[in-house]
Amino acid sequence: MPYVHDTLERLRKSSPAQTEFYQAAEEVLECLRPLFLQSPHYLDHSIIERIVEPERQIMFRVCWTDDAGKVQVNKGYRVQFNSALGPYKGGLRFHPSVTSGTIKFLGFEQIFKNALTGLPIGGGKGGSDFNPKGKSDGEIMRFCQSFMNELYRHIGPTTDVPAGDIGVGAREIGYMYGQYKRLTSRYEGVLTGKGLNWGGSIGRKEATGYGAVYFAQNMLEARGEELEGKTCLVSGAGNVAIYTIEKLYELGAKPVTCSDSRGTVHDARGIDLDLLKELKEVKRASLEEYLATHPEARYIPAGDYPEDGHAVWRIKADAAFPSATQNELTVADAQALLDNGVTCISEGANMPSTADAVDLFLQAKIAYGPGKAANAGGVATSQLEMAQNSSMEQWPLEKVDAKLKEIMANIHKQCADTAEEFGEPTNLVLGANIAGFRKVADAMIDQGVV
Numbered sequence: 001m002p003y004v005h006d007t008l009e010r011l012r013k014s015s016p017a018q019t020e021f022y023q024a025a026e027e028v029l030e031c032l033r034p035l036f037l038q039s040p041h042y043l044d045h046s047i048i049e050r051i052v053e054p055e056r057q058i059m060f061r062v063c064w065t066d067d068a069g070k071v072q073v074n075k076g077y078r079v080q081f082n083s084a085l086g087p088y089k090g091g092l093r094f095h096p097s098v099t100s101g102t103i104k105f106l107g108f109e110q111i112f113k114n115a116l117t118g119l120p121i122g123g124g125k126g127g128s129d130f131n132p133k134g135k136s137d138g139e140i141m142r143f144c145q146s147f148m149n150e151l152y153r154h155i156g157p158t159t160d161v162p163a164g165d166i167g168v169g170a171r172e173i174g175y176m177y178g179q180y181k182r183l184t185s186r187y188e189g190v191l192t193g194k195g196l197n198w199g200g201s202i203g204r205k206e207a208t209g210y211g212a213v214y215f216a217q218n219m220l221e222a223r224g225e226e227l228e229g230k231t232c233l234v235s236g237a238g239n240v241a242i243y244t245i246e247k248l249y250e251l252g253a254k255p256v257t258c259s260d261s262r263g264t265v266h267d268a269r270g271i272d273l274d275l276l277k278e279l280k281e282v283k284r285a286s287l288e289e290y291l292a293t294h295p296e297a298r299y300i301p302a303g304d305y306p307e308d309g310h311a312v313w314r315i316k317a318d319a320a321f322p323s324a325t326q327n328e329l330t331v332a333d334a335q336a337l338l339d340n341g342v343t344c345i346s347e348g349a350n351m352p353s354t355a356d357a358v359d360l361f362l363q364a365k366i367a368y369g370p371g372k373a374a375n376a377g378g379v380a381t382s383q384l385e386m387a388q389n390s391s392m393e394q395w396p397l398e399k400v401d402a403k404l405k406e407i408m409a410n411i412h413k414q415c416a417d418t419a420e421e422f423g424e425p426t427n428l429v430l431g432a433n434i435a436g437f438r439k440v441a442d443a444m445i446d447q448g449v450v
Ligand SMILES: NC(=O)C1=CN([C@@H]2O[C@H](COP(=O)(O)OP(=O)(O)OC[C@H]3O[C@@H](n4cnc5c(N)ncnc54)[C@H](OP(=O)(O)O)[C@@H]3O)[C@@H](O)[C@H]2O)C=CC1
Pocket: 164, 165, 166, 167, 168, 208, 236, 237, 238, 239, 240, 241, 259, 260, 261, 262, 323, 324, 325, 326, 348, 349, 350, 375, 376, 378, 379
């Protein structure tokens, strides 16, 4: 079928230099080959051509004044990718590496991830090349207010509901929500990840990390194994990594690493979670400070490993939870993980493994949960926040956590059943992409050519 090659060629010509987006698109398109042999009507409806093209892309200038009184300028983005299943839903990323291609790849992944949750949410993503690191609270607030001065006219509780991602947590959501309210005079569920006393859902902060661990548990149980007692590698030291570590401890596993952009901590006795929270959630400090309290732990600065490798993936363990950023796990890292005995990988981050690394995991037939399935607990709980906002309720933790667990188990089942249906029972990448795509494509056909 020439459609994969033709579609990618067209994308490269019409949207140049969006390498991460081509990577995400290629994986999905390759996985759909057996589906199109079984159900060619998707091709007749030109679903491929339509699904790789965002419904709307908004790009805007964000001007703000720094503490020295100088005017700074950043780029702002919102990609409203696909609304076949519901209002656009997906986070905002503030990081200096953000380009339109980054946001497009994240928005594209979000379409299929959101479909897998079984909840009525479409796919979108946004962000800015603004770097929150080293900025004062006042600077962050002024940036967020300026960002919302443009974004507010494009979003709404039934049209597009942004949330957090890298560099956007409760503080930034708070400043953006305040500005939305000031501009519109409306107190409504237009953002998720809000503070618990002003419309947030209990359990949303923890949901992505907890969900990735539940997904690992589901994969292991399907193979007659358990998570308890396993030594685990976690990358990242942000929202997803911290609550992955928390849930691993709760389920009797031992997380021994975490990392940030400057280096990796390896604490063979298990990561000190309270200290990690203090360093990252309160002090916003470098992980290097971990050693001041734990001199027996090892700190490996970033760059102390060869070009094609990352220290965090070179440690002996049973399971791995990539939870930092895209393409943080190379093919050399994948080989090192397999050589070191890792048999379970659950991706908390979006597309953290390079395409070659994914191929290696699939060939090895280990339990490999791709990000669009394994980290869907965050967006699913965001939808639970939307449901609570629209009914003006707040649910207790037990209810949210029970729903999260059930949603993750359902996602795993859909991926595994679909993989089985297409003759590759251990390939959850195939299962996730076909199962997610089918739901969106069927809805698009029902809704006509729009
Ligand atoms: N938050 C959520 O609910 C969800 C997040 N995700 C995905 O999970 C991943 C982590 O997000 P989240 O925890 O929210 O973000 P945070 O900003 O809270 O944390 C990100 C962590 O990753 C590290 N990191 C980021 N970029 C790089 C880089 N280029 N190189 C090395 N380390 C890096 C950061 O280090 P440093 O502090 O030094 O920058 C930090 O420790 C992302 O891929 C995100 O898209 C997926 C689903 C939902």
